[in-house]
Amino acid sequence: MVTLSDVAKEANVSKMTVSRVINHPEQVTPELRALVEKAMAALNYHPNSIAQALVNNRTNVVKFVTLEDIDTTEPYYMNLLFGFARGLNKKQYAMQLVTDAKKIKNGRADGYLITGARSSDYDMFDQLDKPFVLFGENHRGFDFIDTDNQKGVRMATEYAMSRLYKHLIFIGIDVKEPFEYSREAGYINTLQQNQMIPQIYRIPNHSHAAQDLIHEHFKEFKMDTCFICASDRIAVGVERQLETEGAKVPDDYGVIGFDGVFLDQVANPKLTTVRQAIFDIGESLAEMLLQKIAQSGSPQGEILVEPTLVRRGSTR
Amino acid sequence: MVTLSDVAKEANVSKMTVSRVINHPEQVTPELRALVEKAMAALNYHPNSIAQALVNNRTNVVKFVTLEDIDTTEPYYMNLLFGFARGLNKKQYAMQLVTDAKKIKNGRADGYLITGARSSDYDMFDQLDKPFVLFGENHRGFDFIDTDNQKGVRMATEYAMSRLYKHLIFIGIDVKEPFEYSREAGYINTLQQNQMIPQIYRIPNHSHAAQDLIHEHFKEFKMDTCFICASDRIAVGVERQLETEGAKVPDDYGVIGFDGVFLDQVANPKLTTVRQAIFDIGESLAEMLLQKIAQSGSPQGEILVEPTLVRRGSTR
DNA sequence: TTGTACGCGTTATCAC
DNA sequence: GTGATAACGCGTACAA
Numbered sequence: 001m002v003t004l005s006d007v008a009k010e011a012n013v014s015k016m017t018v019s020r021v022i023n024h025p026e027q028v029t030p031e032l033r034a035l036v037e038k039a040m041a042a043l044n045y046h047p048n049s050i051a052q053a054l055v056n057n058r059t060n061v062v063k064f065v066t067l068e069d070i071d072t073t074e075p076y077y078m079n080l081l082f083g084f085a086r087g088l089n090k091k092q093y094a095m096q097l098v099t100d101a102k103k104i105k106n107g108r109a110d111g112y113l114i115t116g117a118r119s120s121d122y123d124m125f126d127q128l129d130k131p132f133v134l135f136g137e138n139h140r141g142f143d144f145i146d147t148d149n150q151k152g153v154r155m156a157t158e159y160a161m162s163r164l165y166k167h168l169i170f171i172g173i174d175v176k177e178p179f180e181y182s183r184e185a186g187y188i189n190t191l192q193q194n195q196m197i198p199q200i201y202r203i204p205n206h207s208h209a210a211q212d213l214i215h216e217h218f219k220e221f222k223m224d225t226c227f228i229c230a231s232d233r234i235a236v237g238v239e240r241q242l243e244t245e246g247a248k249v250p251d252d253y254g255v256i257g258f259d260g261v262f263l264d265q266v267a268n269p270k271l272t273t274v275r276q277a278i279f280d281i282g283e284s285l286a287e288m289l290l291q292k293i294a295q296s297g298s299p300q301g302e303i304l305v306e307p308t309l310v311r312r313g314s315t316r
Numbered sequence: 317m318v319t320l321s322d323v324a325k326e327a328n329v330s331k332m333t334v335s336r337v338i339n340h341p342e343q344v345t346p347e348l349r350a351l352v353e354k355a356m357a358a359l360n361y362h363p364n365s366i367a368q369a370l371v372n373n374r375t376n377v378v379k380f381v382t383l384e385d386i387d388t389t390e391p392y393y394m395n396l397l398f399g400f401a402r403g404l405n406k407k408q409y410a411m412q413l414v415t416d417a418k419k420i421k422n423g424r425a426d427g428y429l430i431t432g433a434r435s436s437d438y439d440m441f442d443q444l445d446k447p448f449v450l451f452g453e454n455h456r457g458f459d460f461i462d463t464d465n466q467k468g469v470r471m472a473t474e475y476a477m478s479r480l481y482k483h484l485i486f487i488g489i490d491v492k493e494p495f496e497y498s499r500e501a502g503y504i505n506t507l508q509q510n511q512m513i514p515q516i517y518r519i520p521n522h523s524h525a526a527q528d529l530i531h532e533h534f535k536e537f538k539m540d541t542c543f544i545c546a547s548d549r550i551a552v553g554v555e556r557q558l559e560t561e562g563a564k565v566p567d568d569y570g571v572i573g574f575d576g577v578f579l580d581q582v583a584n585p586k587l588t589t590v591r592q593a594i595f596d597i598g599e600s601l602a603e604m605l606l607q608k609i610a611q612s613g614s615p616q617g618e619i620l621v622e623p624t625l626v627r628r629g630s631t632r
Numbered sequence: 633t634t635g636t637a638c639g640c641g642t643t644a645t646c647a648c
Numbered sequence: 649g650t651g652a653t654a655a656c657g658c659g660t661a662c663a664a
Contacts, residue, residue, distance in 0.1 A: 003640095015641090015643095016643080023643075032650085049375075049423075049424060050640090056640080057656070058655085077394060078393060078394050081413065094377040095399055095412070096405055114586070240584060266523075266579070277408075320658060332660095345634090348634085366656090366657080370656090371640050371660085599645090
């Protein structure tokens with residue numbers, strides 16, 4: 001293993017000069033710096049992050065915390081994870097996956113990424129002694145990144161109108177969480193701007209709940225209705241039950257989902273959906289968290305990432 | 317932060333005695349050991365894994381390498397990952413996710429878990445300078461854990477026979493890999509034992525490829541045929557196209573999948589499938605890898621994990 | 633059996 | 649601007 005000392009010898013300087021070239025290059029004269037950089041390149045030197053971690057009292061590890069039940073975890077977490085991993089790798093960070101909220105403080109880490117947080121979890125966060133960022137909107141001042149939920153549903157709603165569906169029904173998730181309020185707001189605002197009356201159902205985030213809903217109320221749904229759904233899970237159930245009821249998708253009824261990761265492609269016909277840039281969000285979360293750690297916990301604010309409307313077979 | 321020295325002071329011994337209590341308890345007299353353990357508990361001492369890592373020239377990090385294209389990644393990787401993470405957490409290990417084979421040797425790690433390996437990747441493994449284990453059968457002597465593929469398909473085939481399907485067709489994945497050969501062997505052996513003639517199709521592992529297959533050959537498929545599929549992806553496509561062709565599932569045609577993670581539940585009717593214990597396999601892989609690291613790379617052998625047959629609506 | 637001295641690779645501090 | 653020194657927390661080698 002090539003160490004600082006090796007480079008120092010090679011360049012005929014002290015270890016500290018080498019260290020400075022890496023961490024505070026401006027403190028070193030250009031000539032020496034060039035010399036050292038040449039030596040580093042010649043020896044293919046890479047800093048030992050473990051030694052760095054020891055002296056800086058860091059672990060080079062962050063925790064990826066999933067508060068949602070793993071059984072109900074949507075496949076899109078996979079994308080979040082891999083995006084997050086990509087962000088970490090650039091800084092030689094590693095991660096531990098945590099699914100049990102009680103175990104968050106087990107072991108060591110420099111910070112936390114928290115996903116699937118509900119309002120009821122917020123109190124717990126105040127007890128964390130390390131920096132953390134959230135995946136998901138919140139209005140408690142916690143740093144976060146999320147999809148622009150409101151804009152996403154607005155795009156979906158406007159698209160449904162542009163396809164000349166006359167009745168727009170929103171099927172939301174029956175949770176009292178910011179992301180859901182934002183999605184509903186995107187729907188409500190768009191309808192009001194067009195002098196239409198919002199009509200909202202709220203159900204658990206499961207395809208069978210959506211099937212039940214459609215089954216029960218099918219007679220009330222007029223032709224030319226488009227269902228704007230708060231998740232692909234729901235949209236899949238809606239689409240399936242519509243077919244079962246003998247309704248024609250997309251000609252007589254439209255369905256638009258939300259998420260755009262995997263489930264939308266399993267559906268038949270494939271879903272028109274609002275695709276979240278989950279992978280990118282994961283990567284950004286890593287960058288935000290690492291920066292927050294580097295800045296010893298200073299606030300990073302919030303980022304809303306624009307989703308994309310993907311047009312497919314479930315709308316005409 | 318509580319250190320070794322703190323505990324030593326508390327127990328009125330030297331640091332080394334404390335260190336020994338942790339690493340070589342048998343070298344310490346029971347009285348002293350008890351004293352030290354009390355002190356550790358009182359101070360809630362936990363070893364600093366970074367310092368350990370530095371002195372042992374370890375990183376406490378392993379890499380989770382996915383050689384398959386992440387876009388085609390099946391959701392069951394999520395389970396593998398979380399199982400793996402669980403195994404790592406017990407030993408305070410963290411992981412880095414790697415999807416680009418070229419980047420495997422970037423940075424530092426004590427070992428590698430490699431998934432999605434094809435035979436063409438094997439040569440690369442010989443160049444790895446750290447211990448590694450594979451998820452997936454191989455016959456090159458690399459340590460691995462996998463589902464007992466042959467037994468899984470045997471179970472599926474025998475079950476189909478017990479449900480009185482008269483014609484059993486295997487739809488495999490068109491790759492020349494050990495796992496596929498094992499699955500086909502499970503089918504072939506079972507049929508031969510029952511004096512039946514095997515009939516095998518091989519297609520890409522996509523639901524639409526399965527749909528195409530069924531569509532093209534539908535007229536050739538007699539009533540009372542059960543399709544034993546090498547993956548849930550294929551099974552989903554088979555089931556869907558059978559319905560499209562107007563065939564009755566499960567009364568006239570049966571479908572059995574393989575994997576049992578997520579996709580089987582999205583299907584309609586839900587798939588009868590061979591469920592792999594992916595989460596457990598992930599955990600075992602972590603244990604195997606960490607043990608191999610602790611034993612400085614000594615061979616760990618191979619483990620075949622029994623799958624479970626899950627009976628549901630796609631068979632009668 | 634227990635303790636002392638030193639080293640792992642790095643960075644901060646304080647001289648020069 | 650540069651270098652010597654100490655320190656991070658722990659484990660090994662050796663001495664007692």
